[in-house]
Amino acid sequence: MVARNLRNASGFSGGLLLFCLMASLVSARSVENPGKYFVLDNGMRVFLYEKRDLPLLHIVTGFDVGSKNETDETNGLVHLLEHCILFRGTSVRSGAEVSADIRRHGAYFNANTGQDLSLFEISLPAEHAEFALRNQKDILFGLDLSPTELDGEKEVLLEEYNQMEDDPQRNAVDLVLQALFPEHPYGRSVYGRREVIRTATVEGVLGFYRKYFVADNCALAIVGDFATADMERLVQDVFGPLPKTGLRLEPLPMTVPLKKSVSQHFERDVREGYVFLGFVAPDCNHADQYAMNVLAEVLGRGVNPLLPALLRGERDSVQTVSMSYLAFRFGGAVIVSIKMDPKDVAMIQRAAVGYLKRAHNEAYSKKDFTGEAEISAFDYLESAKNQIRFAVGQAEESGLQLAGSLARHLLLNTRVKPGRYLDEIDRVDSSDLRKTAAKYLGKGEYAAVSIVPRKREKP
């Protein structure tokens, strides 16, 4: 239902935290961590995780297909497919019948498309586990699409496109990523191109579908109130008969730093001014990810971010500032978003870029000082680590978030033995932050998008 292109800037690092947390869950099972990982004969990867505080079941099914797998000619098809799969029916049920079944079982039902993956979610009372699994199998592997149904969903998708363009934040982040990765598939909008969506045919859409929506390109994460042995049998029964296709996806090249900074300026019917800055960052399996996660927390997230303090010192009109780290499979991005009085946009953009370029000179920890200065200095590093611990704690409360993160982990992780996430975070020191800031912010060129109110004609 949603093209996930950083809809909520304050949310993306949280997603990364969870992604990383899952590394711990998958790799280090224990009595306190009742998870089970297995692979079906057809190649489908499965993770089951008991969370029995509420009688709920959350299932996220992920496919290793996103806007990264599109070309200029197919940009938008994954997003269109995501919509059709959810709402346009299968060979055994119409879209209306699927919706009615979903409703009868009290299910929350959604999906999102990103640069790397497509994720399909269902969350419902745990007693309806078998329905949930069979429903997901039916819609995900049994799509049947008529030209009429496809045309109907195209119109809905174009409405979503309009909505995105009316939202300064979603629109700007989409544009920043396009500018940040000009030569890379990540530079394609996850929303797609209007023209591709308008002219898409059933054959074209189904061709794409048949290639990528197969068991061996899929991961299934189930979190909730169930007994693992029973659920494993059910998963085998429902998804086991799906065929193995032998699909092998060639890895993409890694993203490269921008050669020259790019600034774009837009006018919209808004009251505030908005600035978004993007820098290339490490990918989700890179060793620098932990330091980048802490750095984003120190500079622009959490309870004590340095960047907002600096910018608010420059201008009282700065309303919100956040910095987030988005880790993809073949690259990453740091996105800074700032909302302020429109008249201060240019000045604040300069100040923000200037500060980020100098962030490798900061003293982040008490240990960077000596003598009395050490006693009075504030330990930003320690604070950020506590903030991450807190965020991980909060993340453990939501079953659907956990399931989504597990599915992402199963599809994106390439490390053989990922360490425990919080242990890795604990190992980050102040010099790691400076090195990371120097490597990705100090030397890196950036992509900027600013949005200001449209000039009104005088009556």
Add this chain to the structure above:
Amino acid sequence: MRSAWLLWSCAGLLMAAGPSGTPGTPLREQSEKSTLATGLACVYQKDTSSPTTVVGLFAAGGKSAVPPGLDGLAYLTTRLTLEIPDEGMVQDLMSQATRLSLLCSEDFSAVLIECLSENLEEALRVAAKIIQDPLITGLRIGRTKEMMKLYGRSEEDESIVAAHNAVMKAFFPEAGYGTALYGTEESLGAIDRKDTIAFYRRFFSKPNLFFCVETDLEKQPVQALLEKYFAKFPDGEAGGIAPTPPAFPSNRDIGLPKDTKQTYIGRAFALPAPDAPNQAKGDLLETLLGKGPGSRLWGLRIAEKLAYNVDAHVTWTKSSGILEAYLQTENAKSARASEALDRTLADLQDKGITDEELRTTKTMAKARLLRSAEAKASRLRTVGLYEVLGLGHGHLTGISEALDKVTLEDMNAFIREALSPDRILRVTVGPARPGRPDDPIRQRGPVLAYSAIFLYDAKRFLDSSAARAKSSLAMSGYCWTSVL
């Protein structure tokens, strides 16, 4: 093949569900209410799903307590209780990742403390000091007012929020619930230090306060900490704010001009005051109309292809529920969408629902409730809201029973009354069209306010799907400002 699938599906349903489909008691641990030695009430609920604690201090002074002409006073005062004068205290909280924030709503304001449970005592020690002895100075008031002006202005950038504020202003034109959360240029200019201190003294007193706690820690030690650090609130008198009933607006068409690609088209209705049966019926109507695939508004998206976003939402106050049903459509389709929305609502009002649809809607409503109860912070806000509304903290589990009790006749009578055509308020946000009424509210002056650093829909706790709809997060007049 199709019939086989359906047979299986139905058989599954028959085996799984009782009369209403989902279990009645969602939570493993029930909430308990008791009175602390300090005289303050405390609702406690244990939840071991994470090593974190959320403490909410709820005060009876929300938007309803704001006198005419002083829009923004509740938010301003509550925000000032979180000003930390001592740099050392700030650093202590920051280093432990403790979050202080505030929530300002129709009938209450609340201060929330979120921390790793291991740091609870330190968090409460610092929070208690500043909340019980706030530094209310002219300088701090001035600075907070400036911040509120920014928040208020940015509300207008989101159609759904602007429309919601216009609806509340229309139903409650005089004061209270209809006031701008962040004030207006004029009202902020009128508020002085004495107003702020008077508001604080009135509502931050024992009879007007209670705690809610969601934690993995045991009850006794948590209560002991609350008694130890929050012992200084004065006795005072109960706030005695009489809830203002909604007034049916004389102007039934509100148009907010905005140069966007989509037009927001909404309809709003006043529902009865939320006793348990009415709250259950309001929740069912909201679910029936706008929640998820297969809802009544869903047809406007999937069959009529008019929108990506369709939704319905109820804002509960002590005096009523305000139901908003809306869609956002391409400007060229706005006339058709407006007709289709009216037709959908009229059809529901006229024909009502079937027994099957009621059963399905109950199942959906209960499942949404379960999902809302997963995370501690969202559950705490829901429990606090129910307590403030007089439904009681136990309503989070009791609502399931209240939903079961709604009969088809009850529901259809409720729908007929609630959606009566003579009670519709129409709202449009989008490019101005010839013949569309100008907005009397906007003409009157700036700013129906919302927005802050973080905004949470009350229904975020009642439906985790809201996390995916940024715009709907901002609904309901709930404002959630992260202070630290």
